[in-house]
Structure formats: C-alpha cells, structure tokens
Amino acid sequence: xxxxxxxxxxxxxxxxxxxxxxxxxxxxxxxxxxxxxxxxxxxxxxxxxxxxxxxxxxxxxxxxxxxxxxxxxxxxxxxxxxxxxxxxxxxxxxxxxxxxxxxxxxxxxxxxxxxxxxxxxxxxxxxxxxxxxxxxxxxxxxxxxxxxxxxxxxxxxxxxxxxxxxxxxxxxxxxxxxxxxxxxxxxxxxxxxxxxxxxxxxxxxxxxxxxxxxxxxxxxxxxxxxxxxxxxxxxxxxxxxxxxxxxxxxxxxxxxx
Numbered sequence: 001x002x003x004x005x006x007x008x009x010x011x012x013x014x015x016x017x018x019x020x021x022x023x024x025x026x027x028x029x030x031x032x033x034x035x036x037x038x039x040x041x042x043x044x045x046x047x048x049x050x051x052x053x054x055x056x057x058x059x060x061x062x063x064x065x066x067x068x069x070x071x072x073x074x075x076x077x078x079x080x081x082x083x084x085x086x087x088x089x090x091x092x093x094x095x096x097x098x099x100x101x102x103x104x105x106x107x108x109x110x111x112x113x114x115x116x117x118x119x120x121x122x123x124x125x126x127x128x129x130x131x132x133x134x135x136x137x138x139x140x141x142x143x144x145x146x147x148x149x150x151x152x153x154x155x156x157x158x159x160x161x162x163x164x165x166x167x168x169x170x171x172x173x174x175x176x177x178x179x180x181x182x183x184x185x186x187x188x189x190x191x192x193x194x195x196x197x198x199x200x201x202x203x204x205x206x207x208x209x210x211x212x213x214x215x216x217x218x219x220x221x222x223x224x225x226x227x228x229x230x231x232x233x234x235x236x237x238x239x240x241x242x243x244x245x246x247x248x249x250x251x252x253x254x255x256x257x
Contacts, residue, residue: 053204066181140161
C-alpha cells in the first residue's frame with residue numbers, strides 16, 4: 001500500500017470523517033450513509049485499499065452496536081435474509097477481481113429510487129407477507145451480501161426489504177446492525193483469500209479507531225430525538241441519494257457518463 005508509506009494529512013482527515021459518518025450510519029441511520037465512504041476514499045487510494053481499511057472499522061462498530069441493540073432486532077427477518085447473504089458474499093469473493101459491478105450498481109440504484117418514490121406516494125403502510133416476503137428477503141440478502149463484499153455498499157437492498165415492514169425505528173436499525181455484523185464476519189475470509197489485508201492497511205485502520213465513538217454517539221442521539229415519520233423520511237432521502245450515486249457510478253462504469 002504505497003500511498004500509506006507517507007500519510008497525507010488531508011487523506012487522514014477525510015478518512016477520519018468517513019469513520020465518523022460510518023459510526024452515525026451504523027448506529028443511527030441504518031447503514032445508508034456508509035455507502036458514501038468508500039467512493040470518497042477512492043479519490044485518494046484504490047478501491048481495494050479503501051475496502052481493506054474500512055472492514056476492520058466496520059467490524060469494530062458492529063461489536064459495539066450489537067450490545068446497544070441487543071433487545072431491538074427481529075430474528076425472523078434475519079433468518080430470511082442471511083441465507084441469501086451467504087450466497088452473495090461467496091459470489092462477491094469469487095468474482096471481486098474479475099467482474100465489473102457497474103450493472104449491479106445500476107440495478108440497485110434504479111430499485112432504490114423506485115422504493116423511495118413508492119414510499120412518498122403510498123397512503124398507508126404496506127407490508128410484505130408470506131412466501132413473497134421470504135423470496136424477496138432472500139433476494140435482497142443476496143444482493144446485499146454481494147455489494148457489501150465488493151464495495152461495503154449493502155445497505156440499499158436491506159432497506160428495500162425492511163422499510164415496507166414499517167418497523168419501530170430501533171427494531172429497524174437493530175435488525176440491520178445484527179445483519180451486517182454477520183455479513184462483515186463472513187467477508188473477512190474472502191478478503192484474506194484475496195490478499196486485501198496488509199500490515200499497512202491494518203495499521204492505518206487502527207489509527208482511525210478513535211473516531212468511532214464520536215460517530216456512534218451522534219448516531220444514537222439522532223435515533224433518540226428524531227420522530228418516527230421524520231426518521232423514515234431521512235432514511236428514504238438517504239436511500240434516494242445513494243440510489244442516484246449508484247446509478248451514476250453504474251453509468252460511468254459502463255462508459256455512458
């Protein structure tokens with residue numbers, strides 16, 4: 001990791017800000033903001049270096065968050081999503097070096113915008129029930145496992161499944177916390193297999209750890225003070241922005257912009 005041989009103070013500041021954003025996202029806004037961190041870091045370093053640096057940060061936040069949300073998560077939804085996530089992580093690990101994920105990013109962006117517009121148009125709560133919920137949850141889990149492995153960007157597909165359920169806001173966040181705790185543990189092994197962890201990347205990850213409590217504190221405060229409807233509007237707004245970013249990245253990767 002040549003860039004890290006002499007750490008640029010500007011990059012260090014950006015990386016610290018990214019860790020704070022991830023802390024806010026993971027503990028307060030359900031993971032959406034975290035999708036923005038890897039693209040920002042790739043302005044300075046390669047995507048492979050960026051994801052290798054951020055995974056230990058994500059795992060550390062996960063261990064802290066599962067205690068904070070130990071009473072606020074839904075096992076039934078995890079049982080639907082995790083089998084698909086296992087498949088998605090495996091596919092991501094096998095194809096990380098060879099498959100252009102521009103098409104996946106484009107698809108996720110379109111679906112993110114579709115669910116955002118659906119939320120603001122609907123007049124009453126909409127739920128997904130029965131076999132349709134199982135199939136859709138497994139599908140979203142697979143997409144999330146794959147995109148999380150290749151870009152730490154798995155929040156969108158999970159929101160697509162969980163948001164229509166109209167869960168209590170802490171249950172909504174807590175279920176995602178437990179889901180990504182499991183997914184991030186799975187991702188460690190393909191990353192090792194791909195040789196993405198180096199002494200330099202792990203050392204830099206350790207330097208960023210003190211920024212975690214700041215982001216988590218802000219995130220927990222947001223969950224406590226924001227009203228439920230306002231909270232969901234914020235989450236859908238984040239989902240909309242993430243969808244736009246994914247569409248742009250997908251089109252750029254395909255050479256259209």
